[in-house]
Amino acid sequence: GQNIDQPTEMTATEGAIVQINCTYQTSGFNGLFWYQQHAGEAPTFLSYNVLDGLEEKGRFSSFLSRSKGYSYLLLKELQMKDSASYLCAVRDIQAGTALIFGKGTTLSVSS
Amino acid sequence: GAVVSQHPSRVICKSGTSVKIECRSLDFQATTMFWYRQFPKKSLMLMATSNEGSKATYEQGVEKDKFLINHASLTLSTLTVTSAHPEDSSFYICSAIPVLAGMTDTQYFGPGTRLTVL
Numbered sequence: 001g002q003n004i005d006q007p008t009e010m011t012a013t014e015g016a017i018v019q020i021n022c023t024y025q026t027s028g029f030n031g032l033f034w035y036q037q038h039a040g041e042a043p044t045f046l047s048y049n050v051l052d053g054l055e056e057k058g059r060f061s062s063f064l065s066r067s068k069g070y071s072y073l074l075l076k077e078l079q080m081k082d083s084a085s086y087l088c089a090v091r092d093i094q095a096g097t098a099l100i101f102g103k104g105t106t107l108s109v110s111s
Numbered sequence: 112g113a114v115v116s117q118h119p120s121r122v123i124c125k126s127g128t129s130v131k132i133e134c135r136s137l138d139f140q141a142t143t144m145f146w147y148r149q150f151p152k153k154s155l156m157l158m159a160t161s162n163e164g165s166k167a168t169y170e171q172g173v174e175k176d177k178f179l180i181n182h183a184s185l186t187l188s189t190l191t192v193t194s195a196h197p198e199d200s201s202f203y204i205c206s207a208i209p210v211l212a213g214m215t216d217t218q219y220f221g222p223g224t225r226l227t228v229l
Contacts, residue, residue: 031215031216033217033218035220040202040223040225041222041223042115042204042220042221042222042223043155043204043220044220045217045218045219048215048217050215087154087155091216096160097143097160097208097216097218098145098157098160099145099157099218100157101154101155101156101157102154103153103154104154
């Protein structure tokens with residue numbers, strides 16, 4: 001089966017950098033996604049990693065190590081609007097294009 | 112681009128009635144759509160995978176006779192919650208993968224439907 005772990009909550013201040021970790025166990029890894037979800041809203045796509053390494057997209061970067069079953073989402077120059085839940089999701093070959101989501105990390109950014 | 116809509120955004124119904132939720136891809140075609148359920152402060156739980164022109168694939172523990180899914184076209188999938196009960200109250204979210212998604216097969220999510228069963 002699949003198992004995805006990420007911290008439940010994190011706090012940070014405006015302008016800071018925060019790293020949200022995600023570890024996963026899956027038999028047929030076929031990609032990892034990060035989504036941002038504000039309360040009561042649908043998730044929005046942030047990043048996709050399938051090969052090892054760092055993918056940078058503006059203030060957000062995502063890293064993947066397949067051998068370690070590990071990913072992180074790095075948020076730089078934090079803004080108040082970044083307060084949200086961040087969902088790590090893994091795709092498994094056996095599940096086709098379906099995603100298995102972690103429980104999400106609620107990030108609170110304060111001034 | 113890649114906009115997904117859901118209707119209604121909120122619905123309140125009486126116990127025992129049925130509710131239909133629509134999921135539409137507005138600016139792309141999607142052969143595959145997904146239905147998720149999310150309880151407060153919990154993550155998304157995949158309910159079923161909806162494929163255009165074929166029967167939906169349900170996750171373990173999801174009753175296919177209770178949650179009817181119809182993927183009638185490349186831009187529309189519907190979820191009908193039959194004989195709803197208070198424990199079915201939840202946030203239902205759909206997602207869609209564009210036909211021309213390429214190797215990422217990124218899912219784009221609708222805004223969700225808040226169902227409250229009295």
